[in-house]
Amino acid sequence: MKIIGIPASNGISISKVYKYVKNELVVSDKLIDDVDSELTKLSKAIEKTVMSLREIRDITAKNIDEDHALIFDAHLQIATDPEFKRQCKELIVNQKENAAKAYRDVSLGFISLFEAMENQYMKERAEDIKDVSERVLSYLLGVTLKDLSLINEEVIIVANDLTPSDTIQLNKKYIKGFITNVGGKTSHTAIMARSLEIPAVVGTYDVLDKVKNGELMILDGNEGLAITLPTNDEITRHLLKIEELKIIKDNNSKFKDKKTTTKDKKEVELVANIGSTSDIDSVLSNGAEGIGLYRTEFLYMNVNDYPTEEAQFQAYRKALEMMEEKKVIIRTLDIGGDKQLPYMGMEEELNPFLGHRALRLCLEKKDLFKTQLRALLRASCYGDLHIMFPMVATLNEFREAKDFLLECESELLTEGVKISKNYKVGIMVEIPAVAILADKFAKEVDFFSIGTNDLIQYSLAADRMNQKVAYLYQPYNPAILRMVKMVIDASHKEGKWTGMCGEMAGDLIAAPILLGLGLDEFSMSATSILEVRHLFSKLNFQDMKKMAIKTLDMSTNQEVKSFVLKILHK
Amino acid sequence: MIEKLVKIIDPIGLHARPASILVATASKYAENNVEIVINENKIVDAKSILVVMGLALEAEQEFKIRVNGNNSKKVINEIVSFLEEKNILITV
Numbered sequence: 001m002k003i004i005g006i007p008a009s010n011g012i013s014i015s016k017v018y019k020y021v022k023n024e025l026v027v028s029d030k031l032i033d034d035v036d037s038e039l040t041k042l043s044k045a046i047e048k049t050v051m052s053l054r055e056i057r058d059i060t061a062k063n064i065d066e067d068h069a070l071i072f073d074a075h076l077q078i079a080t081d082p083e084f085k086r087q088c089k090e091l092i093v094n095q096k097e098n099a100a101k102a103y104r105d106v107s108l109g110f111i112s113l114f115e116a117m118e119n120q121y122m123k124e125r126a127e128d129i130k131d132v133s134e135r136v137l138s139y140l141l142g143v144t145l146k147d148l149s150l151i152n153e154e155v156i157i158v159a160n161d162l163t164p165s166d167t168i169q170l171n172k173k174y175i176k177g178f179i180t181n182v183g184g185k186t187s188h189t190a191i192m193a194r195s196l197e198i199p200a201v202v203g204t205y206d207v208l209d210k211v212k213n214g215e216l217m218i219l220d221g222n223e224g225l226a227i228t229l230p231t232n233d234e235i236t237r238h239l240l241k242i243e244e245l246k247i248i249k250d251n252n253s254k255f256k257d258k259k260t261t262t263k264d265k266k267e268v269e270l271v272a273n274i275g276s277t278s279d280i281d282s283v284l285s286n287g288a289e290g291i292g293l294y295r296t297e298f299l300y301m302n303v304n305d306y307p308t309e310e311a312q313f314q315a316y317r318k319a320l321e322m323m324e325e326k327k328v329i330i331r332t333l334d335i336g337g338d339k340q341l342p343y344m345g346m347e348e349e350l351n352p353f354l355g356h357r358a359l360r361l362c363l364e365k366k367d368l369f370k371t372q373l374r375a376l377l378r379a380s381c382y383g384d385l386h387i388m389f390p391m392v393a394t395l396n397e398f399r400e401a402k403d404f405l406l407e408c409e410s411e412l413l414t415e416g417v418k419i420s421k422n423y424k425v426g427i428m429v430e431i432p433a434v435a436i437l438a439d440k441f442a443k444e445v446d447f448f449s450i451g452t453n454d455l456i457q458y459s460l461a462a463d464r465m466n467q468k469v470a471y472l473y474q475p476y477n478p479a480i481l482r483m484v485k486m487v488i489d490a491s492h493k494e495g496k497w498t499g500m501c502g503e504m505a506g507d508l509i510a511a512p513i514l515l516g517l518g519l520d521e522f523s524m525s526a527t528s529i530l531e532v533r534h535l536f537s538k539l540n541f542q543d544m545k546k547m548a549i550k551t552l553d554m555s556t557n558q559e560v561k562s563f564v565l566k567i568l569h570k
Numbered sequence: 571m572i573e574k575l576v577k578i579i580d581p582i583g584l585h586a587r588p589a590s591i592l593v594a595t596a597s598k599y600a601e602n603n604v605e606i607v608i609n610e611n612k613i614v615d616a617k618s619i620l621v622v623m624g625l626a627l628e629a630e631q632e633f634k635i636r637v638n639g640n641n642s643k644k645v646i647n648e649i650v651s652f653l654e655e656k657n658i659l660i661t662v
Contacts, residue, residue: 083618
C-alpha cells in the first residue's frame with residue numbers, strides 16, 4: 001500500500017517499521033496487604049528508571065551535545081526526589097495503596113501543582129514530571145516504555161509526531177528514517193532528519209494506523225511516500241533507485257573540494273544552514289564554503305533556562321574554530337511566532353507571525369540581547385564572524401541594534417576582552433519593506449541574506465502550512481524574483497554582497513535563476529551543496545543572466561517555472 | 571541545628587538551574603537534614619527538587635537554610651559558600 005506525505009528529507013530506506021506510540025498505563029485501585037513487597041517494588045522501579053535515564057543522558061550527550069543532555073539531568077532529580085518517595089510511602093503504609101496507584105496519585109498531585117502556577121516555565125515543568133512518572137509507572141506495571149535511544153536494530157520510526165526531545169535521542173546507526181502523521185517541510189522533525197541525513201516523510205495524516213510493528217517498509221524521502229508490505233518487484237525497483245542515488249552522490253562528491261564555478265568561470269559561494277555545532281561535520285564533509293546561517297534558537301530550545309553568555313560563547317567559538325578561515329554567519333535570536341520558549345513566559349498573541357518576535361523581542365529585552373551579543377563579540381577572534389539580525393523591518397531597528405552592539409563592544413573592550421576588528425554585521429531580508437528600500441539599507445549594512453521562506457509568505461500573504469492557501473507559496477513568482485533583484489542590485493551598487501538562506505537557494509529550478517540575477521552566496525542544507533555545485537559547473541553564467549532577465553518580465557509562477565525547465569533541459 | 575539567613579540574587583529566582591544546583595548540593599550530605607525555612611509553618615526539604623521549585627521563590631526573596639546532624643556548622647558553611655560562588659544567593 002502506498003502512503004503519501006510531504007517529502008521532508010532526502011534518501012530511500014528499506015527497513016522494518018517501529019511504531020512509536022505512547023503506551024496506556026492502567027492502574028488498579030486494589031488494596032494490598034504486603035506493605036514491604038510494595039515498598040520494594042517502588043524502589044526497584046525508581047532504580048530502573050534512574051538507570052535508563054542515565055543511559056539516555058549519556059547517549060544524548062554523545063549524539064548531540066552536553067546542553068541537550070541536561071534535560072535528562074533534570075529528570076533524574078525528579079525521579080530521585082525524596083519528598084515524592086515520602087508521599088508514596090505514606091500512601092502505601094497508611095492507606096494500603098498498591099505501589100502503582102500510590103505513585104500515580106502523588107505524581108498527579110505534583111503535576112496539578114505545577115500546572116496551576118502562573119509562570120509558563122513552571123507549567124512546562126509539569127511535562128517533565130509527567131514524563132518521569134510515565135517511566136516509573138511503566139516499570140511498576142511491567143509495561144515496556146519505548147525509548148527511542150535504546151533501539152538497537154535497523155528500523156524506520158512511524159509516529160504521530162516526533163518532538164525535538166524525541167529526535168535528540170535517535171542513533172543514526174539504527175534509525176533509517178522516519179514517517180509521521182503530522183508535520184510540514186520546515187517542522188522540527190524535518191530539520192532534524194536533514195541534520196541526521198536520514199530520509200523522512202511528514203504530514204501523512206494517518207500512517208500510524210496503516211502499519212504494523214515489524215512490517216517491511218520502503219520509505220522514499222525524495223518523493224514523500226512510503227510503501228508498506230512491498231512486492232518483490234517494488235523492492236527491486238527501490239534497491240536500484242538506492243544504487244542510482246549512491247552513484248549521483250559519488251559523482252557529486254568529486255565536487256567536494258572544488259570552488260563553485262560556472263562553465264564560463266563565474267564564481268559564487270555555496271554555504272550551509274545549521275542548527276547547532278553538531279551539524280558542522282556534515283557541513284565540512286559536503287564541501288560547504290562556509291556557514292550562511294547558524295540558527296541560534298536551538299541553543300535556547302530544549303533546555304530549561306536561558307543559555308548563559310559562557311555557554312553561547314563556547315558554541316560560537318566552536319563553530320568559528322571548526323570552520324577556520326571560512327565565513328560563519330550567525331543569526332541572533334529568532335524566536336516568537338511558531339518558535340516559543342516556555343521559560344520566557346511569553347503572552348499568547350493573536351497573530352504571532354506578525355508579532356513581537358526575533359529582533360523586536362531582542363530590542364525590548366535588552367539583557368537577553370546583550371548576553372548573546374557579548375558572547376558573539378567574545379567569539380569574534382576565533383574566525384570569520386558575520387553577525388546577522390533577523391526580521392528587520394525598518395532602518396531605525398537596524399540602527400538601534402547596531403548601536404547596541406557597538407555599546408556592548410565598548411564595554412567588553414574596557415573589560416580588556418579581545419575583539420576582532422573584522423567582524424561583519426548584516427541583516428536578513430524577509431520583510432518586503434526592506435527589499436523595497438534595499439538601496440537605503442545597503443548603505444548601512446555589510447551584507448544581505450534573503451530569507452525567502454518568510455519573504456514569500458509575507459509578500460503573497462499566505463501561510464504555507466495552511467493547506468488551503470499553500471498554493472500561494474510561489475518561489476518563482478516574478479514579484480519575488482523582482483524583489484530579489486532589487487536587493488542584489490542595491491547591495492552591489494554599494495560594493496556589498498547578497499546571499500540567500502531560504503530554501504529557494506537550494507532549489508534546482510530557482511538556483512539557476514538566482515545565479516543569473518547575480519546572487520553572490522547560496523546557503524542551503526549541507527546535503528544539497530554538491531548537487532548544486534555540480535549543476536552550476538554545467539551552466540553558462542551569461543546564458544543564465546539572459547534567462548533571468550526574461551523571467552522578470554513574466555507574469556506568473558508557472559510561466560517562469562516552465563520557461564526555466566525548458567532552458568535547463570537543453 | 572544551625573541556620574543562616576540568605577537572599578536570592580539570581581535574577582531568574584529559585585527555579586531551573588539555581589534550584590537544581592541547590593538541591594544537588596544539599597543532597598550530597600546524606601548524614602544531615604537540610605531544610606529551607608520560609609517561616610515556622612513553612613519548612614521544606616531542600617533535597618527535594620519538586621518542593622524547592624514549588625516554592626517559586628523569586629530574586630530578592632529571603633529565607634533561612636537550616637541544617638541538622640553531624641558537623642552541621644561545617645555543612646551549612648560549605649553549602650552556603652558554594653551557592654554564593656554560583657551567584658545564586660548571598661548571606662544576609
